[in-house]
Amino acid sequence: xxxxxxxxxxxxxxxAQRHTGLTDFGRWPFRVGLDAFLSACAEEAxxxxxxxxMTRWDxxxxxxxxxxxxxxxxxxxxxxxxxxxxxIFIAGLPRSGTTFLHQLLAADEDNLxxxxxxxxxxxxxxxxxxxxxxxxxxRQLRMFxxxxxxxxxxxxxxADSPQExxxxxxxxxxxxxxxxxxxxxxxxxxxxxxxxxxAFRFHKRFLQHLQHQAGGSGRWVLKCPDHVFALAEIRAVxxxxxxxxxxxxxxxxIASVARLTEILRRPFTREIDRAALGRQxxxxxxxxxxxxxxxxxxxxxxxxxxxxxxxxxxxDPAGTVEKLYNHFGLAFRPALASRLxxxxxxxxxxGYGVNRYQxxxxxxxxxxxxxxxxxxxxxxxxxxxxxxxxxxxxxxPPPYSTSLSxxxxx
Numbered sequence: 001x002x003x004x005x006x007x008x009x010x011x012x013x014x015x016a017q018r019h020t021g022l023t024d025f026g027r028w029p030f031r032v033g034l035d036a037f038l039s040a041c042a043e044e045a046x047x048x049x050x051x052x053x054m055t056r057w058d059x060x061x062x063x064x065x066x067x068x069x070x071x072x073x074x075x076x077x078x079x080x081x082x083x084x085x086x087x088i089f090i091a092g093l094p095r096s097g098t099t100f101l102h103q104l105l106a107a108d109e110d111n112l113x114x115x116x117x118x119x120x121x122x123x124x125x126x127x128x129x130x131x132x133x134x135x136x137x138x139r140q141l142r143m144f145x146x147x148x149x150x151x152x153x154x155x156x157x158x159a160d161s162p163q164e165x166x167x168x169x170x171x172x173x174x175x176x177x178x179x180x181x182x183x184x185x186x187x188x189x190x191x192x193x194x195x196x197x198x199a200f201r202f203h204k205r206f207l208q209h210l211q212h213q214a215g216g217s218g219r220w221v222l223k224c225p226d227h228v229f230a231l232a233e234i235r236a237v238x239x240x241x242x243x244x245x246x247x248x249x250x251x252x253x254i255a256s257v258a259r260l261t262e263i264l265r266r267p268f269t270r271e272i273d274r275a276a277l278g279r280q281x282x283x284x285x286x287x288x289x290x291x292x293x294x295x296x297x298x299x300x301x302x303x304x305x306x307x308x309x310x311x312x313x314x315x316d317p318a319g320t321v322e323k324l325y326n327h328f329g330l331a332f333r334p335a336l337a338s339r340l341x342x343x344x345x346x347x348x349x350x351g352y353g354v355n356r357y358q359x360x361x362x363x364x365x366x367x368x369x370x371x372x373x374x375x376x377x378x379x380x381x382x383x384x385x386x387x388x389x390x391x392x393x394x395x396x397p398p399p400y401s402t403s404l405s406x407x408x409x410x
Contacts (some may be wrong), residue, residue, distance in 0.1 A: 016063035040184035051268035092246035236306030248310035278362025289376035
């Protein structure tokens with residue numbers, strides 16, 4: 001409790017201003033979210049000493065970035081005239097292949113993706129003669145791997161990896177990223193009730209900054225499983241957005257989702273309730289599955305949703321990307337097919353290690369879970385109890401087994 005109470009918004013704002021030498025936050029709508037997050041941390045997160053230090057560093061980074069973004073807009077108002085047109089948003093259940101698809105699409109030179117190093121440090125330090133942001137982030141990732149060595153097995157990432165949009169919206173403290181990293185159910189309820197319209201307005205402005213630095217327009221490809229909870233907000237900000245839903249048997253991934261969340265939270269907290277975590281993931285993502293069913297039925301977007309099966313994606317990555325391009329009327333060039341084949345050949349299984357989990361670890365009832373997702377599996381004709389070619393050659397357990405297959409490509 002002591003460490004959580006030490007994190008006060010006024011102190012944190014002043015610290016970021018001292019750190020950057022800047023004072024103008026502009027009109028970024030972040031104060032309510034920051035206060036909601038800090039309040040939940042104080043009451044629920046059970047931060048340890050390390051968690052307290054890491055959280056303060058993270059918040060200082062977000063606030064410092066907000067100050068720098070505002071300063072750049074004042075210096076170069078044309079940033080906000082950048083046009084973000086027809087972006088592609090990838091969504092689906094976590095651990096269903098969305099990251100793998102994002103990596104494949106990043107191989108196309110016509111696509112723009114937000115990279116890890118760009119989202120952690122969107123601008124190089126003022127007055128610096130060399131841009132060493134990639135190197136700084138690579139060091140930071142190495143440090144995190146020391147703190148959480150299992151993370152790389154489950155979610156291989158480098159400074160140049162495409163990154164999820166939740167890291168962008170975390171800058172104004174309106175992001176599911178904070179719920180994934182911390183045990184803060186009170187904050188999650190605030191986020192759900194508040195909505196994410198402001199978050200995606202900021203998201204667009206952040207992309208404008210990145211695009212302006214890149215020196216031209218491009219086709220943005222963006223990814224986050226949690227996009228399924230913000231489809232209306234995304235459509236309001238990006239009326240011409242295109243959507244891709246990746247589908248996989250929920251029973252093959254749900255314990256993996258719980259495990260990844262535990263690994264993300266462990267460096268920050270003194271205590272993790274695995275049973276509560278299991279319930280949270282089943283409840284949360286069964287709601288997400290229902291939202292995908294509704295979206296597919298209503299087709300409220302400018303173009304029809306492109307639906308991709310995990311089994312097809314892992315069996316034929318290049319063919320699946322070609323199908324996506326054809327769906328949206330994009331040119332799929334032979335050079336891209338060659339790059340995709342090389343990417344898969346040099347990075348088998350997407351770089352993922354082999355991880356096996358027990359449903360019992362998180363007190364997940366496979367029979368109950370199957371019932372929770374039955375409508376989703378039926379609506380999208382998702383193969384269940386079958387093995388993808390990127391899994392290890394061990395047999396996949398039947399749908400009601402108490403063990404889980406090797407780790408899926410995220």
